Amino acid sequence: MTSKLIVNSLRHTGASADAITMDASGNVTFPGNATCSGTPSGFGGITMADIWRVTAQFNSNAGYTYLTSNWERADTGNSGQIGTGMTESSGVFTYPSTGVYLVQYGAWGNTNSSSAHTVGINIQSTVDNGSNYTFVAGRYFSIPNISTYNYGGGTCQHIFDVTDVSTHKSRMVTYSSSSVTWEASTSGNNVYVSFIRLGDT
Amino acid sequence: MDRNGRPNHIEDYLITVRTGQWFSWSNTKNKIYANLIVLDGGSKPTESEVTTGLSTLQTAWDLEHDSYRSKRRKAYDTLPNQLDLLWHAIDADSDLKVKFSAFYNSIKAVKDANPKP
Numbered sequence: 001m002t003s004k005l006i007v008n009s010l011r012h013t014g015a016s017a018d019a020i021t022m023d024a025s026g027n028v029t030f031p032g033n034a035t036c037s038g039t040p041s042g043f044g045g046i047t048m049a050d051i052w053r054v055t056a057q058f059n060s061n062a063g064y065t066y067l068t069s070n071w072e073r074a075d076t077g078n079s080g081q082i083g084t085g086m087t088e089s090s091g092v093f094t095y096p097s098t099g100v101y102l103v104q105y106g107a108w109g110n111t112n113s114s115s116a117h118t119v120g121i122n123i124q125s126t127v128d129n130g131s132n133y134t135f136v137a138g139r140y141f142s143i144p145n146i147s148t149y150n151y152g153g154g155t156c157q158h159i160f161d162v163t164d165v166s167t168h169k170s171r172m173v174t175y176s177s178s179s180v181t182w183e184a185s186t187s188g189n190n191v192y193v194s195f196i197r198l199g200d201t
Numbered sequence: 202m203d204r205n206g207r208p209n210h211i212e213d214y215l216i217t218v219r220t221g222q223w224f225s226w227s228n229t230k231n232k233i234y235a236n237l238i239v240l241d242g243g244s245k246p247t248e249s250e251v252t253t254g255l256s257t258l259q260t261a262w263d264l265e266h267d268s269y270r271s272k273r274r275k276a277y278d279t280l281p282n283q284l285d286l287l288w289h290a291i292d293a294d295s296d297l298k299v300k301f302s303a304f305y306n307s308i309k310a311v312k313d314a315n316p317k318p
Contacts, residue, residue: 054222055225055226055229056212056222056224056225056226056229056232057212057213057215057216058216058220058221058222058223059216059217059219059220059221060220060221061220065220065221065222067222068222069222069225069240070222070225070226070229072229110206147206147274147275149202149205149206179220181216186226186229186230186232
């Protein structure tokens, strides 16, 4: 026999306020703190986290380089992943489900006995499946000539509202005003992008 | 390259051949010449070219890091500190203040306008 308790609120015998309240629409509110000893699910925690990197070094010189090749999911250093990850094709990243995503892109490089006055990384996104890309985040810096090898790098972030996974995609770009070697690697995240689903769209 | 910047892998030579992502590896965990793939339709350097190219880079790096220029570059104080030393040397000599008045007075004007507390 099924039992059903029909109440509007629950309260500890010694408390002066409700611990749980329920409205007619089925919404449940915990006015105080809530502790869960088991594994919670469906409470809006992070359901997707994924990180990718470029596996081979490359050189850019006086222009943009769209990172169309050599992407791999990070697989060293006990790398973790939550949920269904991203898919990548020719440097274009497709999201596994709609939602609001934090996209974090980072890269560093070096110059050989020279300076590079304008060096940058950009995240570009499209909402029409690649017909048009928009610059959405960037980080620019200079690499001064202070040694035989001079290093510089940066990160940039974008929070992307992905309302349609077939049209909303992202790609990564580097820029340098003169010759820069980007230190991409298959053993560490040197030129990388991470995606974390923050919540529903 | 290693942590000092010394080329130590054929990839360090390959990036000098062409710009952009023109090459890849069929096994990213085993970056040897046999696994080198060309992506841009250009020519693939021979194994000899690659090994010789890396060796040339290493020789150049070793020469540079053993040179007096490299040793001096590492030992010099920063440019602002060197200029400060120069200014104070002039400041201590009345003749030099006249000889290098443009340099001396332009810096002195900034110091006078922003005195130490």
